[in-house]
Amino acid sequence: MDTNILIIKVHAIIALLSVAIYLIRGFWMLTNNPAVANKGALAGASLAMLILLGTGLWLAFTGTHGIDNFTIAKAVGLVAYVILGVVALKPGLNKPAAIVLWLAGLGAFAYTFLFAKDMAPAFI
Numbered sequence: 001m002d003t004n005i006l007i008i009k010v011h012a013i014i015a016l017l018s019v020a021i022y023l024i025r026g027f028w029m030l031t032n033n034p035a036v037a038n039k040g041a042l043a044g045a046s047l048a049m050l051i052l053l054g055t056g057l058w059l060a061f062t063g064t065h066g067i068d069n070f071t072i073a074k075a076v077g078l079v080a081y082v083i084l085g086v087v088a089l090k091p092g093l094n095k096p097a098a099i100v101l102w103l104a105g106l107g108a109f110a111y112t113f114l115f116a117k118d119m120a121p122a123f124i
């Protein structure tokens, strides 16, 4: 298998793994479960984001993209997803704000995923 095809698969699987962790941590936030601040879950989420960024940058700069609108849209999507998630899942934030921010982060992920799959329109 071509290395970049393998890396696209790793990138897509890690994206799904990251959102699985995001959903579980969101459920903990909704149910006031202190596990939301669990160091293991936080480390898993951070590692998934780092691998997502690393494989994404690899694909962008070894493939045909470079810094094009596709790469910029993906990077903006990842930054929105990470920042909204970090703020929403911070213990101590009031529940309505946490829910709105968490849903917005989920929206950023869904858009970025569908955009990568050519199922959502570009915004730039």
Ligand code: HEM
Pocket (backbone or CB within 6 Å): 008, 011, 012, 015, 052, 053, 055, 056, 057, 059, 060, 061, 063, 064, 065, 071, 074, 075, 077, 078, 081, 108, 109, 112, 113, 116, 117
């Ligand atoms: C929320 C974050 C992200 C999600 C959900 C995501 C999702 C995906 C998915 C599902 C694919 C596979 C598309 C296919 O099946 O062909 C893909 C490919 C790709 N992604 Fe990401 N990605 C994210 C972040 C990034 C970032 C931050 C970058 C770069 C800075 C990036 C660059 C790329 C590139 C270059 C490809 C290969 C496109 C191609 O040549 O066909 N992604 N992404």
